[in-house]
Amino acid sequence: MRRLSSKPSHAIFEPSGETRGCASGPSRVSPDGSKIAWLGFDDKRRSYENTQLYVGDSGAAAPRSLTAMLDRAIEDAVWAADGRSLYASYDDHGQRRVARIGVDGRVTPLIDNVAGGGLDRPYTGGEFSVSKGGTIAYTGGDVSAPADVWVLAGGKPRRLTTLNAVLTGSKALAPVRKIAVTAPDGRPIDAWLATPPGRVAGQRVPLILEIHGGPNAAYGPGFATDMQLYAAAGYAVLWTNPRGSTSYGAEFANLIDKTYPAADYDDLIASVDAAIKDGTADPDNLFVTGGSGGGLLTAWIVGKTDRFKAAATQKPVINWISEALTMDNTLFTSRYWFTKLPWEDPMSYWNRSPLSLVG
Incomplete structure (x- = not known):
């Protein structure tokens, strides 16, 4: 389900005393101490909001977003x-990036191959740090190996480590490629396909559709041991970013607001059909x-098709009724995923529950 941030959060107040929004993570003081930067968003009780980069004066007054026009969540x-x-x-x-963002809001892309430290599934992720001289060190990579240490200096990226060269060099890894998917409503859907090593072109093989959680999260073209393991056993593996996924803007992520699961099912089935049409x-x-969110969609899928x-x-x-009333953050589901409490509108919860499809 929607991932609850592990970062500390606090409210931001205007001088009038009105709450502006929710901030996550530590605030950052500018080198000369005149400004403060922080990450936050105005909570509109939707399933998703882009976390924006704000800057205010030293007392956090007169805050303004530097990234509202970027329409992506700042990590x-x-x-x-x-x-x-x-x-x-x-x-x-589906790709973690690093950019330089001026206090005037100008965005200058710098790095497009940031990769996470996770191994099992290809979630977006990755870390970076900046030296006093402006060199950026970051975790980077692609589908061919787990993330390594990279640096960007003088505008040129350079890989510093090959930590898994011996391991990956001794294995026949599954090739991964992006495939074209169009949803029933015409929206393009990003999807990636791993195929068994040694598969002959045109040979049809069993397919595993692997669905990410969140559902406001994203997969990407990164190394993943689960996908490699399935492919090594003779399966093609398909992963996608159906509507509701992050990294495509707030409008795309909120296509499932107060409706999940719904048309994201159609996106997933369209992806499977594309892998079939692909041969x-x-x-x-x-x-x-x-x-998690992918588990819900798995249960929903088998209730909708055989x-x-x-x-x-x-x-x-x-x-959804039992989830909303017994989870460890009981107010969350009713506040962000539905418009009413379970006892006020039980059928809206039931109609979106996979259990309703049994029988």
Whole structure:
């Protein structure tokens, strides 16, 4: 489900005393002490809001967003030494990036291959830091290996480590490629396909659809041991960013606001159909799995269609009513995923519960 931030958060107040929004993570003081930068958003009780980069004076007064027009969620930001800009990371189309953002809001892209430290699934992620001289060190990579240490200096990226060269060099890894997917309503959907090593072109193989959690999260073209393991066993593996995914802007993420699960199901099925049309997937040998938000969609899929031979639903929500009333953050679901409390409108909860599709 929607990921609750592990970063400390606090409210931002205008001089009038009105709450401006929710801030997450530490505030950053500019080198000369005249300005403060922080990450936050105005809470509109939607399923998703872009976390924006704000700058205010030393008392956090007169705050203004530097990234409202970027329409992407800022993950981290640090001041440049001159105090006239900040370095910030954000996800765009399933890829973590780093850019320099001026206090005038001008965005200058710098790095497009930031990769996370996770290994099992290809979630977006990654870290960076900036030296006093402006050299950026970051975790970077692609589908071919776990992330390594990279630096950007003088405008040129350079890889410093090859920590898994021996391991990856001794394995036959699955090739990964992006495939074109169009949703029933005409929207393009990003999807990636890993195929078994040694597969002959045109050979159809069993397909596993692997669905990300969140659902406001994103997969990307990164290394993932789960995908490699499935491919090594002879399966093609498909992962996608259906509507509701992050890194495509707030409008795309909020297409599932107060409706999830709904048309994201159609996006996922369109992705499977694309893998079949591609000549890779065996239409009579389809499988599906996912965890958390992906587990819910897995359960929803097998309640809507019998196209899949088997499914593994991991840590899903099966009944929104019991989830909303017994989870460890009970106000969250009713506040952000529905318009009313469960006892006020039980059928809206039930109609979006995979359990309702049984029988």
